[in-house]
Structures are given as structure tokens and as C-alpha cells.
Amino acid sequence: MKPKSKISSIWNDSTAASSYLSGVSLHSHTSFSEESLTFIHKMFAFVPGLRQVFNYYERQSSLRGLELDFVRAHWRPPLQPRMAYDVELRQIEMLRLEALISITDHDNIGAPMLLRTIPSSRHIPVSVEWTVPFGATELHLGIHNLPSADGHDWMRRFAAYTAAPGEAMLRTILHELDDVPAVLVVLNHPIWDLHRIGHGQHMSEVWRFLEGMGNCIHALELNGLRDARENRKVVQLARETGHLLISGGDRHSLEPNANINLTQAVTFREFVDEIRVERRSHVLFMQQYATPWEQRILHSTLAAVTDYPEFIEGWRRWDDRAFHPDHNGEMRPLSQLWQNGRPPLPLLAAIQLVRMARSRTFSRTFSLAYPGSNNPHAELELL
Structure with missing residues (x-):
């Protein structure tokens, strides 16, 4: 048929x-x-200055004997099954x-x-x-x-x-x-x-x-x-x-x-x-x-670094939902790997830069940077 x-x-x-x-x-x-943490590298193209912050953090981690492993590291979407x-x-x-x-x-x-x-x-x-x-x-x-x-x-x-x-x-x-x-x-x-x-x-x-x-x-x-x-x-x-x-x-x-x-x-x-x-x-x-495609991808990615205070305990902070091998190779939430329980300042700065993408000013700038990148009103006449 x-x-x-x-x-x-x-x-x-x-x-x-x-x-x-x-x-x-x-x-x-x-x-x-389980979603790859390689999105961090993609954000370099969108957020000015993020690459330099990330490179600094990568060097500091290496000095402490913890190599960043973006093959095994992952994050999980924020919504629990019933919420989704x-x-x-x-x-x-x-x-x-x-x-x-x-x-x-x-x-x-x-x-x-x-x-x-x-x-x-x-x-x-x-x-x-x-x-x-x-x-x-x-x-x-x-x-x-x-x-x-x-x-x-x-x-x-x-x-x-x-x-x-x-x-x-x-x-x-x-x-x-x-x-x-x-x-x-x-x-x-x-x-x-x-x-x-x-x-x-x-x-x-x-x-x-x-x-x-x-x-x-x-x-x-x-x-x-x-x-x-x-x-x-x-x-x-x-x-x-x-x-x-x-x-x-x-x-x-x-x-x-x-x-x-x-x-x-x-x-x-x-x-x-x-x-x-x-x-x-x-x-x-x-x-x-x-909505232009790049904006939708960006805002979807932001879910990985957003805190949700209304969620259940252990799932509210972004670093409770992101996982990385510890010194023994065991997967653990990033929140358990930080010294003093908080992310290092360079990484916090990077996260804040990413979160800026939510602002209306950034969205307008982003739209100007990628004009007509996805115009479904014109392009989605598929059949």
C-alpha cells in the first residue's frame, strides 16, 4: 500500500x-x-570567552590528577518520568x-x-x-x-x-x-x-x-x-x-x-x-x-546547567544531574567531586556565561548573528 x-x-x-x-x-x-557532555564544546561557538574559561579549568583539573573525560561523562535531562x-x-x-x-x-x-x-x-x-x-x-x-x-x-x-x-x-x-x-x-x-x-x-x-x-x-x-x-x-x-x-x-x-x-x-x-x-x-x-533552530538548541542545552529549586532533593542542582568518573573511575555526580561542595570559580564563571543566554538581550543578539538560519514558515512546506 x-x-x-x-x-x-x-x-x-x-x-x-x-x-x-x-x-x-x-x-x-x-x-x-544519559546525554553527552560534549555540548560544552559546542557552546564555545555561542558564548564569547567560554573557551578560555574552560581551558583554565581543564588545566587546573589536570594538576589535581583528575583528567576530564567527556567520553564517559554525561548529564541527565531534568524531568523525572511523571513530569516528562x-x-x-x-x-x-x-x-x-x-x-x-x-x-x-x-x-x-x-x-x-x-x-x-x-x-x-x-x-x-x-x-x-x-x-x-x-x-x-x-x-x-x-x-x-x-x-x-x-x-x-x-x-x-x-x-x-x-x-x-x-x-x-x-x-x-x-x-x-x-x-x-x-x-x-x-x-x-x-x-x-x-x-x-x-x-x-x-x-x-x-x-x-x-x-x-x-x-x-x-x-x-x-x-x-x-x-x-x-x-x-x-x-x-x-x-x-x-x-x-x-x-x-x-x-x-x-x-x-x-x-x-x-x-x-x-x-x-x-x-x-x-x-x-x-x-x-x-x-x-x-x-x-x-523559533530559529540555533536558539532552540541553545535553550534546550541550557537545561543541563540550570538549577530547579522546585525539584526533588538530589535533583535540583545542575551538578547533581551531571556525572563524571572519580579518581577510581566510578561515576559520581559532579556535586560530590567538588572541593568544599561547590564548583571551582572558573567553572562557575563559565556556567554564568552560559546562563546569560537566557537574557532577552542575548536572544536578540543571537537572532542577529544567525539571521534566517531556520525559517520553517518558508521552509516547512514539505509536501
């Missing part, structure tokens, strides 16, 4: 959701995800729709399994964003609605592949997932060369993956945290491969997903049938997607 992908934006059609029963939030992250669920719920309910929400942390199903212990949340699908090494690149697969009884067994299989990749093993796993009618498999942000191996080489591997295993991939993701130009390329890829398009907000901070799916389904299983069997999808981009 030929795929029927429809794309709308709330700024062009404020009534787009009026004829639907439910909104579907796909691909969002909670405190169970409620952020998505509120946005969908504002459209007067029933909410179907699939949380996909990196290689971890802890959040949906925890939420399902609440009787009123038993319907929440067990989902994950699986990190898949493939050839010279790395792909991210959104695996939605795993059978809850088998969820941990699937995770062990995913981890075994990630630790020792083999394409025959991957093909077997994907075919077995495809054999479960209730499971939805999405190739997330397929164009994004996450590890910067080179766009041509990355796309060569994406094509090889889709040519060999694309029949087990039920849709390609239009990502709410990637820019409109990249999403246009996903549309073209879907046309060339015959895949359906689907939403995926990729939320990491407090802002709800920048796109959702509109559906007549009232259960997640019915939605999966709509995608897999009926092969139709309606993606709605929300107003936040109209």
Missing part, C-alpha cells in the same frame, strides 16, 4: 487537529537518559485531544516501566531509543510498544548487539520485532550525522541499512529538534525509499515536543495499526518549531 504522509503546521492551520481524536507524542527523554509525561500530556490536551505518549530514553526502558506501576498509567507503551552501531556510523531506532513482559529480554538483546555489532544479528532482531504486530519501529533523525563522520559516508550507510533492512522500518522520523532543511531531506529520503513519515519531538528539556502525530486511534496499538497496516500519518508541527 502506498504511504500517505501529511504534514501540517499550527501556524498555517490552527484547526488542523479539530477532526482528530488523539495526539501522539513520540520520542521524548526523561531523567533516565505531564509536559507532553498538557500540550496535547490543549488541542482538545486524547493523549497517547511514548517515552524513549536512550537504551533504557526504566521510565515507562516505572510509570506503568501506577494503575492509571498501565496503558503507557514500553518504548526506547536504541543506539545501533552500523558500519561506519551510528543509527538511532525508536522501538515503541514492546510487550511489557518481554521488555527486559529485548533490552538485553539490544545491548548485546550494541556491544558487539553484527549485521546478521541486527537483521534477525529487526525481523523478530517486525513479527510483533503491536511494535512500531522508527528510524529517528536519519539524516543527522551525529558523530560527524562526513555526510556522504553517513548517508551511504543509511542507504545500505534501508536497502538491506528497510522493510522492517515502519516510518522515518521528522525530528522536532532538527532544523527544517534537514527534515526536508528526510521527506525526500522517504519518497525515494517508499517509507511513511512520522513525528518525533526528541524533547530533552522542559519544552514539550515540537511535533506530534494526529490520529483517529484511541489506543497506542490502534495507532501502530494506522502506521503499519493502513500506512497513513499526519504530522503536526507545533508553534515552538517556528
Whole structure:
């Protein structure tokens, strides 16, 4: 059956959701995800003076015998599972729709399994964003609605592949997932060369993956945290491969997903049938997607260095949510690694510089520095 992908934006059609029963939030992250601290290096391009402050702190750490390790170090998104669920719920309910929400942390199903212990949340699908090494690149697969009884067994299989990749093993796993009618498999942000191996080489591997295993991939993701130009390329890829398009907000901070799916389904299983069997999808981009992309990335990144006094004890300070190996190689919160319990002054200065990005003056300056970098009003006429 030929795929029927429809794309709308709330700024062009404020009534787009009026004829639907439910909104579907796909691909969002909670405190169970581990995110790379390499964002610090990206901030050098945005915040004047930050590189010099960071270099000073790196030298001082080395003198104390603690080498900075940005391979193992990571931060975790600020929202606990119920808080993350409620952020998505509120946005969908504002459209007067029933909410179907699939949380996909990196290689971890802890959040949906925890939420399902609440009787009123038993319907929440067990989902994950699986990190898949493939050839010279790395792909991210959104695996939605795993059978809850088998969820941990699937995770062990995913981890075994990630630790020792083999394409025959991957093909077997994907075919077995495809054999479960209730499971939805999405190739997330397929164009994004996450590890910067080179766009041509990355796309060569994406094509090889889709040519060999694309029949087990039920849709390609239009990502709410990637820019409109990249999403246009996903549309073209879907046309060339015959895949359906689907939403995926990729939320990491407090802002709800920048796109959702509109559906007549009232259960997640019915939605999966709509995608897999009926092969139709309606993606709605929300107003936040109209903000220039660089600003959205910057503000999402700020979540890593923001304190939230209203959160639970042990999760309020940014350095409670960031982790680094100690002298023995054990992962510990940064707050436990500081001398006297406070970050060194150079790092505090760097954090303050980053936090300045919230100011209205900085936002205006930033907009002038990156004019028209992402104009979805003009560029998101995708189909």
C-alpha cells in the first residue's frame, strides 16, 4: 500500500487537529537518559570567552590528577518520568485531544516501566531509543510498544548487539520485532550525522541499512529538534525509499515536543495499526518549531546547567544531574567531586556565561548573528 504522509503546521492551520481524536507524542527523554557532555564544546561557538574559561579549568583539573573525560561523562535531562509525561500530556490536551505518549530514553526502558506501576498509567507503551552501531556510523531506532513482559529480554538483546555489532544479528532482531504486530519501529533523525563522520559516508550507510533492512522500518522520523532543511531531506529520503513519515519531538528539556502525530486511534496499538497496516500519518508541527533552530538548541542545552529549586532533593542542582568518573573511575555526580561542595570559580564563571543566554538581550543578539538560519514558515512546506 502506498504511504500517505501529511504534514501540517499550527501556524498555517490552527484547526488542523479539530477532526482528530488523539495526539501522539513520540520520542521524548526523561531523567533516565544519559546525554553527552560534549555540548560544552559546542557552546564555545555561542558564548564569547567560554573557551578560555574552560581551558583554565581543564588545566587546573589536570594538576589535581583528575583528567576530564567527556567520553564517559554525561548529564541527565531534568524531568523525572511523571513530569516528562505531564509536559507532553498538557500540550496535547490543549488541542482538545486524547493523549497517547511514548517515552524513549536512550537504551533504557526504566521510565515507562516505572510509570506503568501506577494503575492509571498501565496503558503507557514500553518504548526506547536504541543506539545501533552500523558500519561506519551510528543509527538511532525508536522501538515503541514492546510487550511489557518481554521488555527486559529485548533490552538485553539490544545491548548485546550494541556491544558487539553484527549485521546478521541486527537483521534477525529487526525481523523478530517486525513479527510483533503491536511494535512500531522508527528510524529517528536519519539524516543527522551525529558523530560527524562526513555526510556522504553517513548517508551511504543509511542507504545500505534501508536497502538491506528497510522493510522492517515502519516510518522515518521528522525530528522536532532538527532544523527544517534537514527534515526536508528526510521527506525526500522517504519518497525515494517508499517509507511513511512520522513525528518525533526528541524533547530533552522542559519544552514539550515540537511535533506530534494526529490520529483517529484511541489506543497506542490502534495507532501502530494506522502506521503499519493502513500506512497513513499526519504530522503536526507545533508553534515552538517556528523559533530559529540555533536558539532552540541553545535553550534546550541550557537545561543541563540550570538549577530547579522546585525539584526533588538530589535533583535540583545542575551538578547533581551531571556525572563524571572519580579518581577510581566510578561515576559520581559532579556535586560530590567538588572541593568544599561547590564548583571551582572558573567553572562557575563559565556556567554564568552560559546562563546569560537566557537574557532577552542575548536572544536578540543571537537572532542577529544567525539571521534566517531556520525559517520553517518558508521552509516547512514539505509536501
